[in-house]
Amino acid sequence: MTQVTRFTGDAKPYGGGDPYADYRSAEIPFADLVDLVDLADRRLGAGVVAANDEFFAERENLLIPEPAHFDPEHFGHKGKIMDGWETRRRRGTGAGTPHPADEDHDWALIRLGAPGVIRGIIVDTAHFRGNYPQAVSIEATVAPLSASPEELLADGVEWTELVPRTAIGGHAANAFEIAVERRFTHLRLNQHPDGGIARLRVYGDVAPDPEWLAALGTFDLVALENGGAVEDASDRFYSPPTNTILPGRSRKMDDGWETRRRRDKGNDWVRYRLTEQAEIRAVEIDTGYLKGNSAGWAALYGQDQSAGSEEWFEILPRTRLQPDTVHRFLVDAPAATHVRIDIFPDGGISRLRLHGSLTAVGAKRLAERSAQL
Structure with missing residues (x-):
């Protein structure tokens, strides 16, 4: 583990105005890499399955995709309502020992939305200025995605330490690079001894189950x-292109990919890496909720890098798109490892x-990679 940001201590009390004006952050080498995904994204199916305490604020807030919100006037019967996970203050065993013991801590169990190799973690304490944990630690394990809290906490479950007990700062993006080349499905987030965390981001590479994909036969390769x-x-001005391969349908305009307006004669594009070498038979291009700003036309190209080729071949010729519409095409193209969609001239x-389906070569390589994790 490498601690990328080293914020410690309290942030200043909120003094009014933009609550993010004094938010402590730094350049994080893994957070903006487009080929990494937040494995703990709720939209992928991630969840906080249990926590030992959530007195002030619910554990589920940890995985909300949007940045934490702060309302200085929002109070409830238990006190200040925070947009994050916040536990009550721990106490010692009596008047002579009022402070919690060194080993006392709170915890939450997180099921990743997709199993994967973790490259970096952000423990975000936004708006927790004097009520953040003194330190955090994070462990990971492999279990069925449907594992219950009791099964995850049972004796004999092997947990791998990703982040040892490390001091963090309040109202800050506390980031850690992870160098453990293993596939994980669940995390245990520990805060020492208590406090609040606004968001948890777990960046990494998805590592799908080859047996599951083999049983499916035909699946969405991207x-x-x-x-x-x-x-x-080419452009990420309004929303990230990774949105285009999230599960389910878009629910609003910024839930897809939208580019700025072009003032030249070029066009916008996204390049994707498929699960492995595969043969594509059917294509869906959805412009849902993009009405006056959908792409006018689209074309699709493939590339087979496993064959050492850098040439792009046509999968779908330039085709007119309609706003707010699902477009479906049957195609017949050579095997590919990568795909590029070109949109004309801009939009989203x-x-x-x-x-x-994966080719025999692609399925073999995927199984070999999985066996090494």
């Missing part, structure tokens, strides 16, 4: 949960689905 990823894009799409 979906995040199946190991697809965005590698690059909400989702891209590439249905097909």
Whole structure:
């Protein structure tokens, strides 16, 4: 583990105005990499399955995709209502020992939305200025995605330490680089001894289950949960291209990918990496909720890097798109490891689905990689 940001101590009390004006953050090398995904994204199916205490604020807030909100006037019967996970103050055993013991701590169990190799973690204490934990530690394990809290906490479960007990700061993005080349499904977030954390972000590479994909046969080859990823894009001005391979349909305009307005004669594009080498048979391009700003036309190209080729071949010719519409196409194209969608001239799409099957070579390589994790 490498602690990327080293914020310690309290932040100043809130003095009015923009609550993020004095938020402590720094450049984080892994947070903005487009080929990494937040494995703890609620939209992928992640969840906080249990916590030992959530007296002031619910554990589920940890995984809300949006930044933490602060309302200085929001109070309830238990006190200040915070947008995060906050536990009560721990106490010692009596008047002679009023302070908690060194080993006392609170914990939360997190199920990742997709199993994967973790590259970096952000423990965000936004708006927790004097009520953040003194330190945190994080462990990880592998279990069925449906494992219960009792099963995860049972004797004999092997937990791997990702972040040892480390001091953090309040109202700050506390970031850690992780160098453990293993596939994990669940985390245990510990705060020592108590306090509040606004958000948890777990950046990494999805590592899908080869047996599950083999049983499916045909699946979405570019979906995040199946190991697809965005590698690059021409523009991320209004919303990130990774949105296009999230599960489900878009629910609002910024839940897809939208570019700024072009004033030249070029076009925008996104390059994707598929689960592995595969044959694509059906394509869906969805412009849901993009009405006056959807792409006008789209074309799709493939590339097979496993064959050492850098040439792009056509999968779908330039085709007119309608606003707020699901477009479906049957295609017949060579095997590919990468796909690029070009949109003309600009605008956006909400989702891209590439249905097909892994080749024998692709399935073999995926199984070999999985066995090494």
